[in-house]
Amino acid sequence: xxxxxxxxxxxxxxxxxxxxxxxxxxxxxxxxxxxxxxxxxxxxxxxxxxxxxxxxxxxxxxxxxxxxxxxxxxxxxxxxxxxxxxxxxxxxxxxxxxxxxxxxxxxxxxxxxxxxxxxxxxxxxxxxxxxxxxxxxxxxxxxxxxxxxxxxxxxxxxxxxxxxxxxxxxxxxxxxxxxxxxxxxxxxxxxxxxxxxxxxxxxxxxxxxxxxxxxxxxxxxxxxxxxxxxxxxxxxxxxxxxxxxxxxxxxxxxxxxxxxxxxxxxxxx
Amino acid sequence: xxxxxxxxxxxxxxxxxxxxxxxxxxxxxxxxxxxxxxxxxxxxxxxxxxxxxxxxxxxxxxxxxxxxxxxxxxxxxxxxxxxxxxxxxxxxxxxxxxxxxxxxxxxxxxxxxxxxxxxxxxxxxxxxxxxxxxxxxxxxxxxxxxxxxxxxxxxxxxxxxxxxxxxxxxxxxxxxxxxxxxxxxxxxxxxxxxxxxxxxxxxxxxxxxxxxxxxxxxxxxxxxxxxxxxxxxxxxxxxxxxxxxxxxxxxxxxxxxxxxxxxxxxxxxxxxxxxxxxxx
Numbered sequence: 001x002x003x004x005x006x007x008x009x010x011x012x013x014x015x016x017x018x019x020x021x022x023x024x025x026x027x028x029x030x031x032x033x034x035x036x037x038x039x040x041x042x043x044x045x046x047x048x049x050x051x052x053x054x055x056x057x058x059x060x061x062x063x064x065x066x067x068x069x070x071x072x073x074x075x076x077x078x079x080x081x082x083x084x085x086x087x088x089x090x091x092x093x094x095x096x097x098x099x100x101x102x103x104x105x106x107x108x109x110x111x112x113x114x115x116x117x118x119x120x121x122x123x124x125x126x127x128x129x130x131x132x133x134x135x136x137x138x139x140x141x142x143x144x145x146x147x148x149x150x151x152x153x154x155x156x157x158x159x160x161x162x163x164x165x166x167x168x169x170x171x172x173x174x175x176x177x178x179x180x181x182x183x184x185x186x187x188x189x190x191x192x193x194x195x196x197x198x199x200x201x202x203x204x205x206x207x208x209x210x211x212x213x214x215x216x217x218x219x220x221x222x223x224x225x226x227x228x229x230x231x232x233x234x235x236x237x238x239x240x241x242x243x244x245x246x247x248x249x250x251x252x253x254x255x256x257x258x259x260x261x262x263x264x265x266x267x268x269x
Numbered sequence: 270x271x272x273x274x275x276x277x278x279x280x281x282x283x284x285x286x287x288x289x290x291x292x293x294x295x296x297x298x299x300x301x302x303x304x305x306x307x308x309x310x311x312x313x314x315x316x317x318x319x320x321x322x323x324x325x326x327x328x329x330x331x332x333x334x335x336x337x338x339x340x341x342x343x344x345x346x347x348x349x350x351x352x353x354x355x356x357x358x359x360x361x362x363x364x365x366x367x368x369x370x371x372x373x374x375x376x377x378x379x380x381x382x383x384x385x386x387x388x389x390x391x392x393x394x395x396x397x398x399x400x401x402x403x404x405x406x407x408x409x410x411x412x413x414x415x416x417x418x419x420x421x422x423x424x425x426x427x428x429x430x431x432x433x434x435x436x437x438x439x440x441x442x443x444x445x446x447x448x449x450x451x452x453x454x455x456x457x458x459x460x461x462x463x464x465x466x467x468x469x470x471x472x473x474x475x476x477x478x479x480x481x482x483x484x485x486x487x488x489x490x491x492x493x494x495x496x497x498x499x500x501x502x503x504x505x506x507x508x509x510x511x512x513x514x515x516x517x518x519x520x521x522x523x524x525x526x527x528x529x530x531x532x533x534x535x536x537x538x539x540x541x542x543x544x545x546x547x548x549x
């Protein structure tokens with residue numbers, strides 16, 4: 001539909017090099033949004049920017065778990081792109097990326113708690129929760145100064161209803177993102193800033209496809225589809241459309257919400 | 270004009286919007302928003318005085334408009350409305366249940382002034398309970414039931430209803446202009462939405478609702494004028510972190526989006542639209 005309030009605005013999208021972040025970038029670009037895209041995956045960012053050659057897009061490689069890199073990113077975006085209207089925090093995942101391995105494969109098997117060591121607990125919390133905190137902290141002052149802004153964080157169905165796949169570290173981190181979102185909505189509402197979270201269900205990204213989640217045993221994939229009232233996995237574009245909606249005028253009074261985008265698999269509290 | 274404006278997302282679809290005849294209502298803005306997205310629109314309402322204006326506005330957007338006097342609390346009236354909609358426009362793809370409220374909801378009190386005082390669950394009459402549940406919850410059931418065969422035949426149909434922040438957090442005693450039965454009915458709409466999402470998902474029909482806080486509709490403005498203060502039953506502006514009430518247009522835009530492919534993977538959801546005053 002015709003979404004008002006997007007054309008000519010500036011968005012920062014983290015985790016943009018692949019999957020949902022990539023779809024959000026393409027959708028916002030189509031709406032005339034000027035983009036600053038961020039990822040630890042430099043080659044992926046390059047390919048994304050090349051594919052959107054006609055759009056206004058600048059790529060920034062950064063490890064968002066590092067406070068100094070996040071601070072540097074905010075300064076660089078302010079200098080080279082300008083004031084940020086929309087901040088979309090997609091960076092994260094059930095496995096932690098690094099510059100050496102920027103798009104690690106998803107776990108093929110469930111992660112029982114006793115298999116999660118201290119290091120991976122810390123890294124998954126950092127990848128999913130600390131990144132959102134650091135990036136919000138870095139970009140909020142500019143939004144406050146202009147008394148407007150939209151922040152969209154990424155939770156997960158793993159936090160909403162629990163998950164038998166991704167491990168307690170990921171579910172706990174995404175639950176933290178929901179708490180961060182609600183509190184920032186209260187804190188930043190008086191400054192005209194709306195803060196919401198999206199909790200995707202099973203979205204068929206290239207990484208999901210690669211591990212064939214739910215397809216590792218006969219009948220499991222069909223059982224998953226049968227549990228989804230709309231009868232299909234989500235598409236990255238399905239999630240991107242909701243991000244565009246939340247950033248548009250139609251999202252003007254939505255704040256503090258967690259939007260479940262899961263085909264009806266879980267209905268929320 | 271953008272590419273999407275040239276190819277509207279609801280081109281040649283037919284939408285029914287209940288409670289859309291009053292010019293300053295959320296339903297009215299939804300009806301016009303759906304028309305802008307390409308839908309022909311049926312307005313189902315008791316307020317016949319608004320029929321000529323709303324159909325003219327829909328037709329000005331280049332779509333067919335049809336207003337039908339409907340009492341959503343009367344299943345025969347609803348069935349007749351849907352029958353006439355289908356006979357005239359050939360199909361139904363979208364239902365938006367805009368009728369609601371604690372007063373001004375029956376043929377007898379349609380133009381009544383705001384009801385003063387608070388009607389609690391412990392203080393309401395049986396008549397209050399039945400009247401408010403009928404208009405707010407039974408009506409949604411009747412409309413959904415009557416359009417179901419048509420939505421099942423549609424590809425990508427949608428139902429959108431209005432819950433309320435009142436269903437999330439209740440209404441404090443003293444919340445003038447609303448009622449305990451209203452809060453209960455709106456919670457019922459959330460459950461109805463989830464149940465319909467399960468039953469209609471296999472047909473590709475999506476069912477969602479919005480749960481707004483105070484929206485500056487004509488009804489809310491009339492209440493505020495009568496109260497002599499800027500507050501709705503759900504609270505004053507100071508209780509909203511965003512520091513303002515919702516506009517009709519922004520809530521309507523969200524409802525229209527829930528009728529389109531922008532929300533193709535959402536069903537059974539309750540979208541809170543309350544300026545951060547309550548986070549579910």
